[in-house]
Amino acid sequence: MRTSKPITVTLGKQQALLEDRLQSGAYESASEVIRAGLRALDREEAALSQIMRAKIREAIDDPRPDVTAADVFARLRARHAEGQ
Template sequence: MRKQLESGRYNNASEIVRAGLRMLEDFEAERERWLREEVPARLPELRQDPAKGIPVETVFSRLEARYHAKQAKAK
């Protein structure tokens, strides 16, 4: 938070918190849209050719790597 204030982008901590909450709401809305629209639309294709799927272990490994990269970047 200190970096954001020092950069001059925000005037106070409340602005930073509000911006963070808006970003979280946008992310959640996009995730819900993806789950409702895109995932079901791809299901028939995956049923026809299961080889197009990604193993769950690979998915979790990629997610974990992205999480760690974001944590490192935030420091």
């Protein structure tokens, strides 16, 4: 039993990229190209998520004292005033 359903996708300028991949023989169908693209997107999103989690953990573990919002805004106002 088929677990997927046919869909229609408008690729615009990316149509030529899909056709290039088919002509190269790297893929046998448009479906294979689309699936490969979605897998690459999943990998990219997972990598970005991992990077963000590491950055958040780094910030949480930072031993330096916290900076108050008032101090941050005072510094921003001072920096903005310097630029005028």
